[in-house]
Structure formats: C-alpha cells, structure tokens
Amino acid sequence: MPTIYEVSKLAGVSLATVSRVMNNTSPVRESTRKKVEAAMAELGYRPNSIARSLASNRSDxxxxxxxxxxxxxxxxxxxxxxxxxxxxxxxxxxxxxxxxxxxxxxxxxxxxxxxxxxxxxxxxxxxxxxxxxxxxxxxxxxxxxxxxxxxxxxxxxxxNKLGGYLATQLLLRQGHRQLGYISGPLWKTDAQDRYRGHQLALQEAGLDWDPKRLFEGDYHEDGGSAGIRYFLQQGIPLTALICANDEMASGAMTEAREQGLFIPQQLSIIGFDNVMLSHYTYPKLSTIDYPxxxxxxxxxxxxxxxxxxxxxxxxxxxxxxxxxxxxxxxxxxxx
Incomplete structure (x- = not known):
C-alpha cells in the first residue's frame, strides 16, 4: 500500500505540502496541487480518513x-x-x-x-x-x-399557516362552502399552523368553524382513507376536502372512489407538499408547494x-x- 512519503517523493514536495493538499488546511499553489494529486493518482494512494480527521480536526x-x-x-x-x-x-x-x-x-x-x-x-x-x-x-x-x-x-x-390559508382560499373562491379538513397530528407545530391558516380563511369568508368538519390524520395514506370514512359515517355533507399533506390526499382520493364518489365532480380535493406523487394521481392533485x-x-x-x-x-x-x-x-x- 503506497504511503504519504512515496507521494511526497514522487511529487517532489515536502510531507507538509502533501498534507496541506489533502486536508485543504491552507492555500497551495495550483501547479503544486496538481503535482501532488497526479502523484496520488499514479500511486493509487488513498488518504486515511482518520488521520485526516486528526490533522484537520474535521471529519468532513x-x-x-x-x-x-x-x-x-x-x-x-x-x-x-x-x-x-x-x-x-x-x-x-x-x-x-x-x-x-x-x-x-x-x-x-x-x-x-x-x-x-x-x-x-x-x-x-x-x-x-x-x-x-x-x-x-x-x-x-x-x-x-x-x-x-x-x-x-x-x-x-x-x-405553514399561509399554506393552509391558500388551500382553503382556493376552494372558497370556487364556491365551496361545505368543507372538510384532514389535519396532520395536531401535537405537531406544522399541522397546527396549517389548520390555523384554514380557520383564518373560513373566518374571512364569514363561515363558522365546525369541529365536526375536522379529522385528525397521521400524514400517511391510511389517515386520508380514515378521514373520508369518518365524514361519510358521520353523514357530514362535503363538496371539498383539504388534506394537510399529499400522502393523505392520495389515500382520500382512493377511498372516495371506492365509496362511489367522483373526483372532482362530486368532491374536490387539495393536498399539501407538491411531492412527486401529486403529478401522477388521477386526477392530478391540486396542492400547496412545499419547497x-x-x-x-x-x-x-x-x-x-x-x-x-x-x-x-x-x-x-x-x-x-x-x-x-x-x-x-x-x-x-x-x-
């Protein structure tokens, strides 16, 4: 196995210079750096990561x-x-x-x-x-x-509050007033903030907040499916549904179709995150982009x-x- 001493000899530089090149601890002339790197490549030298860490006080x-x-x-x-x-x-x-x-x-x-x-x-x-x-x-x-x-x-x-507000505002602009909301776990701050944005949009539209129109989900597809079943079992009329992430929206869409609902003709659904799957649902999912x-x-x-x-x-x-x-x-x- 080649050593740092062999690299130093082949490159015609000091051990300290080789160390500076490997650890990038101080400036080295570009021509010198290239000579050291060429010598390392010719010898097949691989720097010891532990030694580099000790020398630079960094593990990279x-x-x-x-x-x-x-x-x-x-x-x-x-x-x-x-x-x-x-x-x-x-x-x-x-x-x-x-x-x-x-x-x-x-x-x-x-x-x-x-x-x-x-x-x-x-x-x-x-x-x-x-x-x-x-x-x-x-x-x-x-x-x-x-x-x-x-x-x-x-x-x-x-x-996140703005995101929840924008999702609800879209549906309100489209004439929906019978809204359901599937949140994430409400002990999580982001889930709370998204739901507060939803409530703010309702308030601005002059609509009362109805706790029965909230289902606490889990940010997974099963949570969206469970939310749809809850609203149907409770007999809560819906024309639109806001889901606090795209995974739950995907689960809600699947369950809604299995329950005989047409999307979006009978139920509009919007998600949150804009992950890749939102491009491939049918119909393609309206959502809030989370960068x-x-x-x-x-x-x-x-x-x-x-x-x-x-x-x-x-x-x-x-x-x-x-x-x-x-x-x-x-x-x-x-x-």
Missing part, C-alpha cells in the same frame, strides 16, 4: 436526522442536502427519529458519536429546551421545519458557511408556500 461528515426515511418528502430533502455536500467534498450520515423524543435524542447522540462536524435536524418531539441546551454545548446544528425563538439564526422553516428540496439545500449551505467558513450566497431562513392548481379541484356548479 455531516449528520442528518429526519423523522422518517420513507416517502417522497424526506427523499427530496435528503437528496438535495447530499448533493450540495457532495459538490463541496463532504459526506452525510443519516438517522431517523420517528417523531419520538427518545429516538430523536438517541439519533442525535449517535450522529455526535460519529464525530460529525455539524447536524441538520428535522425533529418534532424533542423540546425547545433540549435544542437550546444542545446549542449551549457549542454543537453546530441547523433546524428544518422548526422555529425555536432562541435559535432563530439557525432555523429554516416554511410559512423542501430548496430548504434542504439551504440547510447544507448554512453548514458550509457557518462550520466550514465557505463563502455562500445570502441564506434564506423562511420560505413561502405556493398554490399549485391542477385537476382535482373545480368550481362548484351553481344551483
């Missing part, structure tokens, strides 16, 4: 903790983060927290035990106090889809700027949702 790895590993939403987020770091010569380690406090804590401890230089956290169950304490330990991390007042400069979030890939990219850029001191474009911390109108919502025919 970033820990990512997400709620789940399945589904198009988290796939889009993780892919955008990984792509940004790969371009920068960094690697990622991924863990799942499953929206459980103990599991999220364990995931964070696991990533820290792997000497990650920073963490990107999509966490829902750990408390704000826990995250503030993490900051006090000088552990660099950035939050996605979470607002903690004491940690504002490292929180990347979506205006999670862009938010993941921004989280990676935050780490590159704050931890690795790389120059980055201006960071955006708050993202705005957009209404995407497709075929699953129609203007209600007037009697």
């Amino acid at each position: 790895s970033i820990g990512i903790l997400v709620s789940e590993l399945h589904g198009p939403f988290y796939g889009a987020m993780i892919s955008s983060i990984e792509a940004e770091f790969r371009t920068a010569g960094k690697h990622v380690i991924i863990a799942a927290g499953h929206s459980e406090e103990a599991t999220e804590r364990d995931g964070i401890e696991f990533l820290l035990s792997r000497n990650c230089d920073a963490l990107i956290l999509h966490v829902e169950a750990v408390s704000d106090e826990y995250l503030v304490q993490l900051k006090a330990k000088e552990i660099p991390f950035v939050l996605i889809n979470r607002q903690v007042p004491q940690l504002q400069p490292q929180c990347i979030s979506l205006n 999670i890939a862009a938010m993941g990219q921004m989280a990676a850029r935050w780490v590159l700027k704050e931890v690795y001191q790389q120059k980055q474009p201006e960071l955006q911390l708050v993202f705005e949702p957009r209404l995407i109108e497709r075929d699953s919502c129609v203007v209600l025919p007037q009697p």
Whole structure:
C-alpha cells in the first residue's frame, strides 16, 4: 500500500505540502496541487480518513436526522442536502427519529458519536429546551421545519399557516362552502399552523368553524382513507376536502372512489407538499408547494458557511408556500 512519503517523493514536495493538499488546511499553489494529486493518482494512494480527521480536526461528515426515511418528502430533502455536500467534498450520515423524543435524542447522540462536524435536524418531539441546551454545548446544528425563538439564526422553516390559508382560499373562491379538513397530528407545530391558516380563511369568508368538519390524520395514506370514512359515517355533507399533506390526499382520493364518489365532480380535493406523487394521481392533485428540496439545500449551505467558513450566497431562513392548481379541484356548479 503506497504511503504519504512515496507521494511526497514522487511529487517532489515536502510531507507538509502533501498534507496541506489533502486536508485543504491552507492555500497551495495550483501547479503544486496538481503535482501532488497526479502523484496520488499514479500511486493509487488513498488518504486515511482518520488521520485526516486528526490533522484537520474535521471529519468532513455531516449528520442528518429526519423523522422518517420513507416517502417522497424526506427523499427530496435528503437528496438535495447530499448533493450540495457532495459538490463541496463532504459526506452525510443519516438517522431517523420517528417523531419520538427518545429516538430523536438517541439519533442525535449517535450522529455526535460519529464525530460529525455539524447536524441538520428535522425533529418534532424533542423540546425547545433540549435544542437550546444542545446549542449551549457549542454543537453546530441547523433546524428544518422548526422555529425555536432562541435559535432563530439557525432555523429554516416554511410559512405553514399561509399554506393552509391558500388551500382553503382556493376552494372558497370556487364556491365551496361545505368543507372538510384532514389535519396532520395536531401535537405537531406544522399541522397546527396549517389548520390555523384554514380557520383564518373560513373566518374571512364569514363561515363558522365546525369541529365536526375536522379529522385528525397521521400524514400517511391510511389517515386520508380514515378521514373520508369518518365524514361519510358521520353523514357530514362535503363538496371539498383539504388534506394537510399529499400522502393523505392520495389515500382520500382512493377511498372516495371506492365509496362511489367522483373526483372532482362530486368532491374536490387539495393536498399539501407538491411531492412527486401529486403529478401522477388521477386526477392530478391540486396542492400547496412545499419547497423542501430548496430548504434542504439551504440547510447544507448554512453548514458550509457557518462550520466550514465557505463563502455562500445570502441564506434564506423562511420560505413561502405556493398554490399549485391542477385537476382535482373545480368550481362548484351553481344551483
């Protein structure tokens, strides 16, 4: 196995210069860098990652903790983060927290035990106090889809309330007044905010809020199916349905058809997220665009700027949702 000494000899430079090239710890003349890289390639030399870590006090790895590993939403987020770091010569380690406090804590401890230089956290169950304490330990991390007042400069979030408002406003403009709402788990802040936006749109339209027209789902397809069955079993008349994410909207559409309803002729449905599956439902799903890939990219850029001191474009911390109108919502025919 070739050694760093052989690389040094073949390139005609000092060991210190080879080390600087490998660890990128200080500027090296471009011609010298190319000689070192050519020598490494000719010898088939692979730098020892542990040695590099000790030399630079960096592992060049970033820990990512997400709620789940399945589904198009988290796939889009993780892919955008990984792509940004790969371009920068960094690697990622991924863990799942499953929206459980103990599991999220364990995931964070696991990533820290792997000497990650920073963490990107999509966490829902750990408390704000826990995250503030993490900051006090000088552990660099950035939050996605979470607002903690004491940690504002490292929180990347979506205006979820506006998203819920836009979804409901579309249906109201189309003449719908008999609305149902399938929320996410209401202990989650994003689910609460989306539902508050829905309530605000009802209030502005002069409509009373009816708690019977709310079904608390789980952000999975089964939650959308269960929501449709609830409204039908309760005999609650609906012309339109707002679902707090696209997965539940997909489940609701399938169940509605199995119950003999035509979409959108008898029931308009709108989702939230604009994940890939929303393009392939029948009819194509109207939804609220959640730019999670862009938010993941921004989280990676935050780490590159704050931890690795790389120059980055201006960071955006708050993202705005957009209404995407497709075929699953129609203007209600007037009697």
